[in-house]
Amino acid sequence: MNDNYTPTEQLIRFMDGDMSGDEVATLEKELAGDPARQEELENLRNTRMAVSRLGLQMQVASIHAEMMNELKATEKDNVRQLSPVRKITQFTLRIAVGLFILIVAGGLYQYFSISPDKLFNDKYAAFNVGTSRGNTQQSQVEIEYAKKRYEQVVSIFEGIQNPTVKDHFYAGLAYLSTNNLDKAVLNLSSVLTKNASFNTNEFQDDAEYYLALSYLKQQDFDKAVPLFEKINADKLHLYHDKVGNWFLKEVKIAKWKK
Amino acid sequence: MEVVKNYTDSELLEALRSGRGMNPVLKFLYRQNFEVLKVYVIQNSGSEQDAEDIFQEVLVSFIELVRLEKFRGDSSVKTFLYALTRNTWLNELKRKGRADVREMKFEKAKDTIDEDAAQKIAGRESRKQVMDVVEKLGEQCKKILLAYYYEDRSMKEIVDIAGYDSEQVVRNKKYKCLKQLEQMLTADPNMAKTLKKALNYE
The missing domain is CATH 1.10.472 (Cyclin A; domain 1)
Incomplete structure (x- = not known):
């Protein structure tokens, strides 16, 4: 053992690995029987570890500051890069939400505003005698109907013994105009029945359309819907343009509401 | 870059x-x-x-x-x-x-x-205690001990870093710094125990 060193210096040299093999062996023997020196060595080692920790903390702290700058800059870059995309996304979403709200609001308005009376009023227009098809010979019923004297039409019709298809048709329209729906349905149906029996087609399309409207006003959707569907499906039907898909949907909504 | x-x-x-x-x-x-x-x-x-x-x-x-x-x-x-x-x-x-x-x-x-x-x-308190011990050393002591034990520098390099005249002066200073810390621990066994536990994750 080198006696030029104090006992603590020897422990430090031992801890730092500065001793020769012989010195290490001698010191280890001394330490084995000396708990106080063992404790001193342990304290020195812990001191060295504490210093190392301080060094490590300082190194991490210096990197920390640098990395915070880098990570925050990266975050800003990402936000900046994403901004146009986000803006477009937000804009698109807003439009989609706006449209959705409009559609829902429109749907709700439609749902609550639809009624058989409204649908009837939208589609009903008094039959124009001038456009009548079939028999060109004007009957008394037809003349009175053209003058819109519906009570007269009914009165004359009820006095006819054997009404023709045309009589039934104008009587049906007159009953419809005076809101006598049961008789309107009866006479307009007679037009269809007689045409079927006589294999004729007199006022066929007109009777179908006004009969469907009569059922609609009666809220008899089970009979109205098939007739409207038939008119809607038949492109050659005289009233095809009046019974579009949208109207058909509205009738079905009214049926569902009922 | x-x-x-x-x-x-x-x-x-x-x-x-x-x-x-x-x-x-x-x-x-x-x-x-x-x-x-x-x-x-x-x-x-x-x-x-x-x-x-x-x-x-x-x-x-x-x-x-x-x-x-x-x-x-x-x-x-x-x-x-x-x-x-x-x-x-x-x-x-x-x-x-x-x-x-x-x-x-x-x-x-x-x-x-x-x-x-x-x-x-270790909890933050224990870690703080460890650092308090080291912080009690002067700046020169920290500089020498950090250079030697953490940065693994030679005595010759530390002479230049710390601005001393010779390696022997640095060696003596390092000894005094370590001794100062060691004596603090010897004087306070509880602190020594806490330090040991915190440093060794026991």
Whole structure:
């Protein structure tokens, strides 16, 4: 053992690995029987570890500051890069939400505003005698109907013994105009029945359309819907343009509401 | 421009054990883990500043555990850092007397964690005590001891760094500084015990 060193210096040299093999062996023997020196060595080692920790903390702290700058800059870059995309996304979403709200609001308005009376009023227009098809010979019923004297039409019709298809048709329209729906349905149906029996087609399309409207006003959707569907499906039907898909949907909504 | 290097777990551990090329390793650890762990702290009643403080402490502890061979590598480095963050932040919340600690959002780790090592992370108080001991040394003492024990510099280099006349003067100064610290510990066995426990993760 080198006696030029104090006992603590020897422990430090031992801890730092500065001793020769012989010195290490001698010191280890001394330490084995000396708990106080063992404790001193342990304290020195812990001191060295504490210093190392301080060094490590300082190194991490210096990197920390640098990395915070880098990570925050990266975050800003990402936000900046994403901004146009986000803006477009937000804009698109807003439009989609706006449209959705409009559609829902429109749907709700439609749902609550639809009624058989409204649908009837939208589609009903008094039959124009001038456009009548079939028999060109004007009957008394037809003349009175053209003058819109519906009570007269009914009165004359009820006095006819054997009404023709045309009589039934104008009587049906007159009953419809005076809101006598049961008789309107009866006479307009007679037009269809007689045409079927006589294999004729007199006022066929007109009777179908006004009969469907009569059922609609009666809220008899089970009979109205098939007739409207038939008119809607038949492109050659005289009233095809009046019974579009949208109207058909509205009738079905009214049926569902009922 | 700095080249960003990626490390496998084993490369990373090897670099930390050797202490060589530490800065790129530390940066890699920051890039890979900080944001996720920051979110964890913030989600559990912490602030951004808390997250920064905790992450620094976690890194120091992680490196020391690796060097003490107390991280066995049963889990990935990422998972282990998560566990360390969780325990460090939990300790901190307990220290602050937060009642809602039980409500912390503990995510179940998908792989096994070196839970023993992660649990032994010292509280902030103990770590502060360790640093208080070292801080009691003067600036020159810290400079010499850090250069010798942390930066692994030779006596000749320290002569230049610390501005002394000779290696012998530095050697004497280093001895006095160590002796001063050692005497503080000898005089206060409780502090010595706390220091030992905190430094060795016991």
